[in-house]
Amino acid sequence: MSLMLWFSLLLICVLGAMSPGPSLAVVLRQTVSNGRGHGIAAGCAHALGVGLWAMATVWGLGLLVSRHETLYQVLTWLGAAYLIWLGFNALRHAATPDLQAQRGGQDSFWQAARSGALISLLNPKLAVFFTALFSQFVTVNQTLADQWLMVATATLVDGLWYTLVALLFSQAHLLAWLRRHLKRVEQLTGVVLIGLAVRVVVP
Numbered sequence: 439m440s441l442m443l444w445f446s447l448l449l450i451c452v453l454g455a456m457s458p459g460p461s462l463a464v465v466l467r468q469t470v471s472n473g474r475g476h477g478i479a480a481g482c483a484h485a486l487g488v489g490l491w492a493m494a495t496v497w498g499l500g501l502l503v504s505r506h507e508t509l510y511q512v513l514t515w516l517g518a519a520y521l522i523w524l525g526f527n528a529l530r531h532a533a534t535p536d537l538q539a540q541r542g543g544q545d546s547f548w549q550a551a552r553s554g555a556l557i558s559l560l561n562p563k564l565a566v567f568f569t570a571l572f573s574q575f576v577t578v579n580q581t582l583a584d585q586w587l588m589v590a591t592a593t594l595v596d597g598l599w600y601t602l603v604a605l606l607f608s609q610a611h612l613l614a615w616l617r618r619h620l621k622r623v624e625q626l627t628g629v630v631l632i633g634l635a636v637r638v639v640v641p
Contacts, residue, residue: 455599474608480554481600487558489593495568518635525632
């Protein structure tokens, strides 16, 4: 995998991790309600779930591209269409998750990690997202090292992003900043996702 291609993958993974949604809400609630450590535990466990989805997806695509080229090409176009749909959806709605802390009994670190893992493992949209994303990067001659690099990139980016969220937004005054800028983050995500799809449609 060339450095430029990896940077493209890295950028999409970063924007995908930053996109507002239920995962961000879970990590923020753990951070605000139970503390920084709980938020980090939830974020790292979420990243492991993302890594499992990414691993299953990239190896499945690798098998598909080597045995069924036509079917793979169809999947690539469907993936591009899905990325466009995600992009337009992000631009249209720019939804902000509910960030209000709901304080009660403090969770254990295990409970925080479990909440982060479940929000990723039980989210089939991640499988669809990675299928759409990785279909733009998997090739016939791709090495196992390249596939591991794709999985590691998705996993580490997700874990580092949510760790950063827990570190920064354990400070209450930054929550207001997050509310003001989530809409712009999602809009930027929409533009980049559409751009990636256009790269497939117009080689």
